[in-house]
Amino acid sequence: MPETVSRGSSSTDTFTTTASRATASHSSGPHASSPHSSGRGTTTGGASVPAPAARPQRFRGRIGVGLAGGFYPAPHRYQLYLSEACPYSGRVAVVLDLLGLTGSLTTTVLKLPAETPEAFASLRGAYEATWHHYDGPLTAPALCDRWSGRVVSNHAPDILRDLAGLLADGACESTLDRLDRQLALHPYVLGAELSTADKDLWVTLTHLDHFDAAGTLAAYRHIEEYVRRLGDHPDLSVDER
Numbered sequence: 524m525p526e527t528v529s530r531g532s533s534s535t536d537t538f539t540t541t542a543s544r545a546t547a548s549h550s551s552g553p554h555a556s557s558p559h560s561s562g563r564g565t566t567t568g569g570a571s572v573p574a575p576a577a578r579p580q581r582f583r584g585r586i587g588v589g590l591a592g593g594f595y596p597a598p599h600r601y602q603l604y605l606s607e608a609c610p611y612s613g614r615v616a617v618v619l620d621l622l623g624l625t626g627s628l629t630t631t632v633l634k635l636p637a638e639t640p641e642a643f644a645s646l647r648g649a650y651e652a653t654w655h656h657y658d659g660p661l662t663a664p665a666l667c668d669r670w671s672g673r674v675v676s677n678h679a680p681d682i683l684r685d686l687a688g689l690l691a692d693g694a695c696e697s698t699l700d701r702l703d704r705q706l707a708l709h710p711y712v713l714g715a716e717l718s719t720a721d722k723d724l725w726v727t728l729t730h731l732d733h734f735d736a737a738g739t740l741a742a743y744r745h746i747e748e749y750v751r752r753l754g755d756h757p758d759l760s761v762d763e764r
Contacts, residue, residue, distance in 0.1 A: 580659055584675040586666075586685040587734055594668060594675055596688035596734060601675065602629040603682075604646050606663035611679040615664050617720045618683060618727055621712055623698035627689045633663055649674050683723050684730045691734035699743050706745040710752075717758060725753040 586594045586601070603619075605612035619625050636643040646665065650657045653673040665677040666685070676682055690698070705712065711721050728750050731739055740747050753759060 580662065581678055582653060582665075582674045582676055583678045583681055585681055586675065587688040593671070596691065598627050598689075599629070600668065600670055601689070602631065602645075602649075602667045602669050604631050604633055604642075604663045604665040604667065606633045609663055612664045614719055614723050615679060615682055615686075618686060618723045621702065621720065621724055622686065622690055622727065623701070624686060624689055629669070648672065680726065683726045686727045687730040688734045690727070691731055691739065699739065699746060703743040703745045706749050710749075717756070721753060722759060725750060725759070729754070 584594055586596055603615070605616055616630075619630065631642050631645075633642065633646070643661075646661050646663075646667075649665070649667040649672060650659070650661055652671070662677045664679055664682055666675045666682050667673065668675050676685070702712075709715060711717050712724055713720055728740065728746065740750065
């Protein structure tokens with residue numbers, strides 16, 4: 524679930540290290556907020572007037588899904604806002620690091636707004652560009668399109684899936700080589716035990732062929748075995764599958 528944010532900063536190094544140590548953490552759920560209206564219309568002069576559409580709190584655009592919408596993979600096109608206090612942001616940060624994608628998109632770690640008000644104002648601007656007169660909570664993780672200035676998604680599972688598009692679009696050979704060597708030495712990405720990082724990485728890797736019809740993973744024996752083994756693991760939830 525996304526986390527409500529009232530913070531802003533732009534450094535990822537410490538955040539990624541801390542997140543790697545806490546990949547088993549889970550979000551406690553979304554923060555509630557009231558919609559603009561109850562969804563009921565009003566009556567004027569005997570005619571029913573539809574109520575304005577309720578303001579959404581979750582945006583679920585996709586990269587590479589419904590390309591007519593304009594969201595296709597491209598290096599440096601996207602900006603990712605991550606909250607230092609949000610476990611789901613931490614999970615996304617770990618996968619970015621494991622796949623070597625930190626240079627493929629701009630990443631902003633959100634802290635206190637007084638520390639870097641520009642970052643916080645930028646996130647607010649993305650929400651307002653996505654929904655006219657948006658006055659709801661700002662949530663992270665949030666994947667934004669720098670070309671249009673809009674929020675693509677603030678739904679962490681979809682963001683994890685769409686990272687595969689950035690991997691397929693970029694120069695991923697060296698990254699997959701490194702990951703393949705790592706998995707030749709250990710059964711899981713952080714060592715001998717299954718962690719949340721494995722589950723999130725599995726989600727991204729299994730969506731890679733959606734963007735790359737050539738079957739990139741076929742050249743990496745240890746990664747292929749890893750993906751197959753995790754696919755049969757009973758601890759993977761239905762949502763992750």
